[in-house]
Amino acid sequence: MSSLIYLVPLALVLGGAALAAFFWSLRSGQYDDLDGAAERIFIDEDGDKAGGGEGSAGNDAGKTPKEKTR
DSSP: OTTHHHHHHHHHHHHHHHHHHHHHHHHTTTTSOHHHHHHGGGSOSSOOOTTOOTTSTTSOTTSOHHHHHO
């Protein structure tokens, strides 16, 4: 029972630190663009090279899902 004297304040301090880190991430803009990071994998940054691969003209390989529907 005497260990609760140390564990309860420790749990409160760790919970407060996690809450402070969450609010810091909100203020610094970590959650502003959730879709951009998910769609960035579909963008071909190397450009279109000769050979007619997936990035050839006429298909939607380098477009994001929102651009494909337009």
